[in-house]
Amino acid sequence: MSFLDAVASALGDGVLVTDPDIVESYAHDRTTWVQPGAPLAVALPTTTAEVAGVVRTAAAHRVPIVPRGAGSSLCAGSQGIDGALTLSLERMNDVVAIDPVDELVTVEPGVLNAEISEATAPHGLFYPPDPASKAFCSIGGNIATNAGGLCCVKYGVTRDYVRRLEVVLADGTVLETGHDTVKGVAGFDLTGLLVGSEGTLGIVTKATLRLRPVPEGTATMVSFFPTLDAAGRAVAAITASGVTMSLLEIMDQATVCAVDDHTRMGLDRSAAALLLAQSDAPEPLRRTDVERAAGLCDRAGATYSTFTEDPVEADALLQARRLAGPTVEALGEAIWDDVCVPRSRIPDLIGRVQDAAERHDVSIYTFGHAGDGNMHPTLLAPRGDDDARHRALKAFDDIVDASLQLGGVITGEHGVGRIKAPFLEREVGAANLALQRRIKATFDPDGILNPGRWI
Numbered sequence: 036m037s038f039l040d041a042v043a044s045a046l047g048d049g050v051l052v053t054d055p056d057i058v059e060s061y062a063h064d065r066t067t068w069v070q071p072g073a074p075l076a077v078a079l080p081t082t083t084a085e086v087a088g089v090v091r092t093a094a095a096h097r098v099p100i101v102p103r104g105a106g107s108s109l110c111a112g113s114q115g116i117d118g119a120l121t122l123s124l125e126r127m128n129d130v131v132a133i134d135p136v137d138e139l140v141t142v143e144p145g146v147l148n149a150e151i152s153e154a155t156a157p158h159g160l161f162y163p164p165d166p167a168s169k170a171f172c173s174i175g176g177n178i179a180t181n182a183g184g185l186c187c188v189k190y191g192v193t194r195d196y197v198r199r200l201e202v203v204l205a206d207g208t209v210l211e212t213g214h215d216t217v218k219g220v221a222g223f224d225l226t227g228l229l230v231g232s233e234g235t236l237g238i239v240t241k242a243t244l245r246l247r248p249v250p251e252g253t254a255t256m257v258s259f260f261p262t263l264d265a266a267g268r269a270v271a272a273i274t275a276s277g278v279t280m281s282l283l284e285i286m287d288q289a290t291v292c293a294v295d296d297h298t299r300m301g302l303d304r305s306a307a308a309l310l311l312a313q314s315d316a317p318e319p320l321r322r323t324d325v326e327r328a329a330g331l332c333d334r335a336g337a338t339y340s341t342f343t344e345d346p347v348e349a350d351a352l353l354q355a356r357r358l359a360g361p362t363v364e365a366l367g368e369a370i371w372d373d374v375c376v377p378r379s380r381i382p383d384l385i386g387r388v389q390d391a392a393e394r395h396d397v398s399i400y401t402f403g404h405a406g407d408g409n410m411h412p413t414l415l416a417p418r419g420d421d422d423a424r425h426r427a428l429k430a431f432d433d434i435v436d437a438s439l440q441l442g443g444v445i446t447g448e449h450g451v452g453r454i455k456a457p458f459l460e461r462e463v464g465a466a467n468l469a470l471q472r473r474i475k476a477t478f479d480p481d482g483i484l485n486p487g488r489w490i
């Protein structure tokens with residue numbers, strides 16, 4: 036029996052899709068500048084047993100599998116691979132249980148990030164890690180990439196919230212890891228290992244996540260700066276001051292103008308940078324927090340700072356930041372970088388990004404999670420302009436180099452995927468990478484899970 040016949044017979048009707056147009060649409064994720072492979076077919080299972088059945092069949096036929104959530108990867112992590120089966124978890128999208136007493140939620144992997152907090156809000160609880168893509172990325176993808184987000188500066192990243200996982204391993208075994216308890220130190224931390232493994236060690240089919248009480252309110256500050264360097268100094272001053280912001284984001288002039296063109300919000304287009312900070316501390320501390328942050332911005336050279344406690348105004352400002360990526364993506368062929376430096380080195384990184392833009396004659400839109408040192412310099416090439424694309428890729432490499440030289444890392448949250456694979460050894464070293472390869476071989480001896488990515 037052929038592989039596809041065997042998968043079809045293991046699954047119910049409609050689970051295996053072979054229509055070429057639909058299959059082609061699953062070849063792509065949000066990484067536009069590397070060519071995807073052509074998936075063999077797409078499986079859309081609805082239960083863990085179906086996922087295990089597909090994986091067992093694929094293992095028997097040595098057919099690779101690309102696990103896929105919502106396909107918003109920016110590192111070519113969920114792109115199709117020639118001859119591989121794409122296994123999408125999008126139909127496993129139930130919130131299984133909410134435990135308000137222990138502040139836990141159990142979800143299937145296809146639930147979108149934003150849907151978790153919507154479901155838990157009636158209990159006064161929310162799920163903190165909030166990628167700018169939260170409206171359209173899945174929790175399975177977040178777990179696989181250890182996603183970060185806007186409020187991670189205060190609350191931490193996905194790994195800090197994953198208590199238990201149900202995972203289908205490369206031979207179809209269903210593995211349970213973790214515990215519901217606050218503490219638990221028995222054995223190796225397999226949950227921690229699986230978080231961020233980018234679909235190369237197992238397929239997440241269920242997760243139990245920690246929740247936090249919904250803050251009573253927020254105070255939000257916006258500051259405009261005449262130079263990027265001044266904005267970088269303000270970030271360093273705020274983070275060193277001990278003020279706990281729940282969000283600290285930056286956008287450079289090019290990004291501000293692009294977002295303003297799109298939204299007509301009336302942002303200060305003459306400013307070299309905009310800094311957005313928020314505190315969700317209880318009254319009256321949150322107001323004091325943003326006042327202190329505004330004072331530090333003014334001292335660093337801000338031309339104008341203001342703050343609001345109005346949730347609608349705050350939401351509009353946050354929306355401007357969330358729209359930064361999609362707005363730049365609409366302008367041409369956008370090549371997102373994702374690097375993270377020690378927060379004290381942000382001004383140096385920004386300077387190095389500007390140097391790379393000049394050296395390679397490339398437009399770079401810089402925005403990101405300044406409070407984490409996690410920046411997304413996004414390089415833009417006009418569609419179809421191969422020379423501009425080539426120059427942008429050189430600038431991309433220079434920015435990753437700069438991050439490493441400044442004591443930073445090659446990716447802060449998007450993952451290694453295909454695009455950062457050539458840089459990984461330089462960050463972690465040969466011995467570390469060799470051990471990671473041995474771990475991969477233990478989990479997946481035939482290399483069928485998301486092959487050709489970083490490991």
Ligand SMILES: Cc1cc2nc3c(=O)[nH]c(=O)nc-3n(C[C@H](O)[C@H](O)[C@H](O)COP(=O)(O)OP(=O)(O)OC[C@H]3O[C@@H](n4cnc5c(N)ncnc54)[C@H](O)[C@@H]3O)c2cc1C
Pocket residue numbers: 064065101102103104105106107108109112113124144165166167168171172173174175176177178179180181182183184185233234235237238239240360361448449450485
């Ligand atoms: C406009 C925009 C803004 C973004 N902002 C952020 C941000 O602020 N922070 C951030 O971290 N990222 C951000 N991203 C990147 C992206 O949204 C994240 O990487 C997200 O976690 C991917 O989720 P997904 O469901 O789309 O996963 P996919 O793209 O489908 O997959 C991503 C990776 O996870 C694996 N995977 C998916 N589901 C599973 C599963 N169930 N089991 C095992 N492996 C699986 C895939 O194989 C792949 O390697 C942004 C993207 C866009 C387009």
